[in-house]
Amino acid sequence: MTLARILTVDDSASIRLTINVTLSNAGYSVVEAGDGAEGLAAAQQDVFDLIITDLNMPGMDGLQMIEAIRKQPIGAGVPIIFLSTESDGDVKAQAKAAGATGWLTKPFDPETLIKIVRKVIGR
Template sequence: MSAHILTVDDSASIRLTTRVALTGAGFRVTEAVDGLDGLSKAQAGQFDMIVTDLNMPNMNGLAMIEALRRSPAHAGVPIIFLTTESDAEMKTRAKAAGATGWITKPFDPEQLVKIARKVLGR
């Protein structure tokens, strides 16, 4: 059975790009439009990995990760930031919150697939 990945981004074009790349590699994808939507979907479903933007309305990716990491059910789920942010301090904060990795936009969809395969051991 293929891994199920939750993608969280307020940009429809980024959601499309990530969905096409990941489904093309055989992964199942569920999309969320912001951190609040992502948190709700993550809590309602079971995901093998989460890919999230940082800067979004309603709830940013950092707050979403912090909320997810408080739940034992999500403690070990890999979470990758896919964001325009490249600030070292923000990366440190993200790692402290529980982020597994960081990809800077614009990104190569193949890089995302490689990271997903590596993180998921596939």
């Protein structure tokens, strides 16, 4: 079985590293992007089983990236999880409307992240 491929998009290098180490150790293949524009470009160039994105980033934020991905054939069925310090109900509603599959609040527990990933992608 091939490794599930996960794109993680966050402007914080330390958060990207934490996600990468956590998911790599759990047997996933992880690709990193530093902002929404990089994340969109990566999603257009490769196939991912899951995208995990921050909300607040310079340039293109997570909501804008999700909306752009969802408008393209490549983004139709890809689950997208928001990983953000935001926990406001209105922001969550905007994320869901944009096409987010789920939400995890920072700081996150690595075990919780792995459980969510397994649940969302089924492996």
